[in-house]
Amino acid sequence: MLTRETTLNIALAAALLAVPLLALAMDEIFIITLATKVAILALAGVGLNIALGIGGLVSLGHAAFFGIGGYAMGILAAHAQNYEPILEAPFLIEGTNQMPIIWLVAIVASALAALVIGALSLRTSGVYFIMITLAFGQMLYYFAISWSAYGGEDGQSIWVRNEFPGLNTLDPIQFFLIAYVILCVVLVFSARLARSPFGLALAAARQSEERVMTVGLTPFHLRLVAFVISGAITGLAGALYADLNRFVSPTMLSWHTSGEIMVFVIIGGVGRLFGPVVGAAVFILLEHILGGFSEYWQIFLGLLLLLMVLFARGGLIGAIAGREVAHD
Amino acid sequence: MTDMTPVLKVEGISKSFGALKASDNVSLDLRPGEIHALIGPNGAGKSTLIKQISGSLKPDSGRIEVLGRDVTDLDTVARARLGLGRTFQISSLAMEFTVLQNVVLGALGARGRAFSFLRNVMKDKALLEPAQRALERVGLQDEAQRRTADLSHGQRRQLEVAVALTLQPKLFLMDEPMAGLGASGSKALTGFLDELRHEAPILLVEHDMDAVFALADRISVLVYGAVIATGTADEIRANAEVRRAYLGEEDAA
Numbered sequence: 336m337l338t339r340e341t342t343l344n345i346a347l348a349a350a351l352l353a354v355p356l357l358a359l360a361m362d363e364i365f366i367i368t369l370a371t372k373v374a375i376l377a378l379a380g381v382g383l384n385i386a387l388g389i390g391g392l393v394s395l396g397h398a399a400f401f402g403i404g405g406y407a408m409g410i411l412a413a414h415a416q417n418y419e420p421i422l423e424a425p426f427l428i429e430g431t432n433q434m435p436i437i438w439l440v441a442i443v444a445s446a447l448a449a450l451v452i453g454a455l456s457l458r459t460s461g462v463y464f465i466m467i468t469l470a471f472g473q474m475l476y477y478f479a480i481s482w483s484a485y486g487g488e489d490g491q492s493i494w495v496r497n498e499f500p501g502l503n504t505l506d507p508i509q510f511f512l513i514a515y516v517i518l519c520v521v522l523v524f525s526a527r528l529a530r531s532p533f534g535l536a537l538a539a540a541r542q543s544e545e546r547v548m549t550v551g552l553t554p555f556h557l558r559l560v561a562f563v564i565s566g567a568i569t570g571l572a573g574a575l576y577a578d579l580n581r582f583v584s585p586t587m588l589s590w591h592t593s594g595e596i597m598v599f600v601i602i603g604g605v606g607r608l609f610g611p612v613v614g615a616a617v618f619i620l621l622e623h624i625l626g627g628f629s630e631y632w633q634i635f636l637g638l639l640l641l642l643m644v645l646f647a648r649g650g651l652i653g654a655i656a657g658r659e660v661a662h663d
Numbered sequence: 664m665t666d667m668t669p670v671l672k673v674e675g676i677s678k679s680f681g682a683l684k685a686s687d688n689v690s691l692d693l694r695p696g697e698i699h700a701l702i703g704p705n706g707a708g709k710s711t712l713i714k715q716i717s718g719s720l721k722p723d724s725g726r727i728e729v730l731g732r733d734v735t736d737l738d739t740v741a742r743a744r745l746g747l748g749r750t751f752q753i754s755s756l757a758m759e760f761t762v763l764q765n766v767v768l769g770a771l772g773a774r775g776r777a778f779s780f781l782r783n784v785m786k787d788k789a790l791l792e793p794a795q796r797a798l799e800r801v802g803l804q805d806e807a808q809r810r811t812a813d814l815s816h817g818q819r820r821q822l823e824v825a826v827a828l829t830l831q832p833k834l835f836l837m838d839e840p841m842a843g844l845g846a847s848g849s850k851a852l853t854g855f856l857d858e859l860r861h862e863a864p865i866l867l868v869e870h871d872m873d874a875v876f877a878l879a880d881r882i883s884v885l886v887y888g889a890v891i892a893t894g895t896a897d898e899i900r901a902n903a904e905v906r907r908a909y910l911g912e913e914d915a916a
Contacts, residue, residue: 524781532784536777539768542757545719549755550772550830551743557777 340656344609348519351612355511367507368579369623373616374514375575380599380611381518381525382568387597388606389529390561391541395593396452396468399475400566402588403448404441404573406479409491409583411437416494434499434513437574445570446563448475453562457555472590479585490584497578504578514575518612521568526608528564537561569596598636602643604650613651668731669694670834670864676715676725678888685711686722687888693834698856698865700875703885704908709868710752712885713838716866717749718742730833744775748832748863750823752839758812762803762822765811766794769829797828802851816843821852834863841871853877876900884908 337345351374358366379401386392414421414430422428431437456467485491496504504510528534540547540554547554577583586592595618602617603610618636625632647654669692678686685708693699703709714720716727718739726735729745737745756765763785770790771777784790798804801821806814814822820840827835840856841849853874856865860880869875875882876896883893886908892899899905 527781527783530783530785531781532771532777532779532787532790534780535764535768535784536771539757539760542759543755545739545751545755546757546768546826547772548719548739549717549743549749549751550769550826551740551775552772552777553740560778 338656340607340609340652343652343656347609347612348522351518351616352515355508359508364507367511369619371507371511371514371579372576373612373619374511374518375572375579376596376599376615376618377612378514378518378521378575379569379572379596380603380615381521382565382570382572383596384565384600384606384611385525385528385568386558386562386565387600388610389534389541390537390558390565392457392558392562392565393465393597394456394468394562394565395465395590395597396456396470396472397566397569397596398588398590398592399452399468399472400445400449400569401573401576401592401596402475402479402583402585403445404570404575405577405583405587406485406491406573407441407444407570408437408497408574408577409485409493411440412493412497412578413485413491432495432497434497434504434578437497437578438571441570441574442567445573446567448570449563449566450559453559453566457558457562469590469593472588472593476585476588476590479588486584488585490582490586493578493581496581510579514579517571517575521571522608522612525568529608533557533560598640600650602640602650604652605648607649607652607656610650610652617651667694669728670730671716671866672728673712673716674726674728676712676722676727678711678715678720678722684888686715688725689885689888689890690725691883691890691893693864693866695864696861697880698860698867698878700867700869700879700882701885702869702872702875702882707885708888709885710838711888713749713836713868717747717836743772743830746830746833746863747836748827748830748834749836750820750827750838750840752842752868754816754819754823756811756819756822756826758810760811761807762798762809762811762814763791763794763807765822766797766825766829767791769797769826770794773830793829793831797825800828801825801855817845817848820844821848824852824855832863835859835865835867837865838868839870840867841869841874849874 355367355370383397386394411430412432415432420427420429452471456464459467480488498504499513502509536547536552537557540557544554573587599611599614599618603614621632621636625635643650671693673689673691675688675690676686677688689712701709715722718737726733729747734742767784767790770793798807801824803821803825820843824840841852844852849871856878879896881893881895882899883890884905891908892902892905
C-alpha cells in the first residue's frame, strides 16, 4: 500500500520527466531548459531540506554551498578552456571539462565549507544560527566579487558546456536527463536518510535536544553531519546550475539565493521529500507566467509564501497529501 | 553480601544562583538494589539537584561519582553512556514521533552508533526487540503506533520510563514518574518500580507520599537546598526536624 504522499511523489517525478519529453516532441526547447532549471533548483532545495526539514536548522547561508559548487565548475572549466593549469608548482593541477570530475570537486569543496561553517555556527541556535550562516554566506559573496581572477563582480563565463562521457550535453534534453537522474538518485538517498538511524536521531534532536542527550547521543555531532551532507548536495546543484547557464557569478553566493532555496522548501513543504521539487516548479512557473505581466511578479510569490506559512504548515505537499504520517 | 559500594555518590555539592542557595552542601548516595527517595517542599532544590546529577547543570563545588568514577566534569551525554537513565518531570519526548519511535531512539542510543544513513531504523530487529520489550514492561504495547503528542500525561510518564529501560542503565534517576497517573496507574507503576530496583537502583523524586513511603528503602529530605535528614521511612516519620520543616507544614495546611 502506497501512502497518499508516496503516490503524489511518484506522480510529481513522472510529471517532471513528462513535461520536457512532451516539449521535445513539440519542439519547445525553452520549456526543456525551464524543466532543467526546476530539477537543479529542486536538488539545491533537497540539500537544504535535510538540514532544515529533518534537523530543524534554519540556514540562511546555503547560497555559500550553491556558489562554491558553481565556482568549482567555473574555475575548472575556465582553466580547461584556456589550457592553463590551475596550479603548476609544487604539483600540477589542471582544469577539466568533464562533468563527473567537476561534480566530485563541487561536492568535496562544499562539504568542506559546510564542515567549517557548521562547526562554528552550530554552537549557536535559533536567530543566532540564522545570522551566523547568513554572515558566512555574505563573506563568500564579497570575496567572489573581489576575486578578479574569475571575473569578480562580472562572473566567469564558459564557452561550451562541460562534457559527460557518451552524451551530448549541448542537447537540452540530454542535459535535462543528467540533472533529472541526479535529482532522482539524491531523492532516493534523502528518503532513505530520513528513515535511517541517523535520520531518527537527527529528527529527535530537532524536537528535543535534551531527549537525544539523555539517550547518550550528541546533538552537535548529528547536526554537523547533517549540515555537511546538506551543503554537499546543494553544492552539487550549484555546479549543475552553473553548467546550465554556462556562467557563474557572485549572485549565486548572495543571500537572495539562500532565501530563494529556502522559499522552495517552504512553499513545497518543510521536511517533505518532494517539497523542494514542488517549490522549485512553482517558483519557475510563477517567474515565467507572472514575470511576463510584471517585473514585480515576486509580490505574488510573497503572497503565496504568506498563505503557505499561515494556512498550510506542510506546504503544498501537506495541503494535498495531509499531515505527515509517521514512518513504520 | 554482594558489593555494596554506592552506584551513585554525591559529595558535598553546592550550587547558588545569586544569593539563593539552591544546593547547600548536599551529600547522598544510592546503593545497589535500593530505591532512595528524595522529597522536600516545593522550591527545596530537588530539580536543581537532579540536573546536577544528570549533568545538565554544573555544581559550584563538590563531586559526583557514578560507579566509583568521578563524573563531575562529564556532560549529560557522557553520563548517559556510563549508565545513568533519567526520566523527566516535564516530558522531553519527541512529540512528533510514534511511541515506538521514541523507544527505538532509546535503543539506538544504547547501541551508540547513530551514523548509519541507509538502513531503515524501524525495521532493525536489534533495535525493535528491546524497544517493544520496554513498552510491554510499562504496559504501553498497545499504544506503539500512536503519536506521542496524543498520549495522556500519565502515558507520557510511562513512555519516559520505557525509554530509560531501553538504555539498560546502571541506575535510574526519576523525576516525579507518578505525576499525572491516576490511582490505578500509580499503583501499577509502584509495583513496577518495586521490581525494577533489583535491576538497577532508583533515585526517586516524588510528590506522591503514599508511593514514597511504600517504596523507598531510604528517604532523604531536602529543605532550602540542604539535606536535613536521611533514613528509613520510619526514621523519617519519627524525625522531629522533618515533621517541623516538611510534614508538619502539610498537616497544618
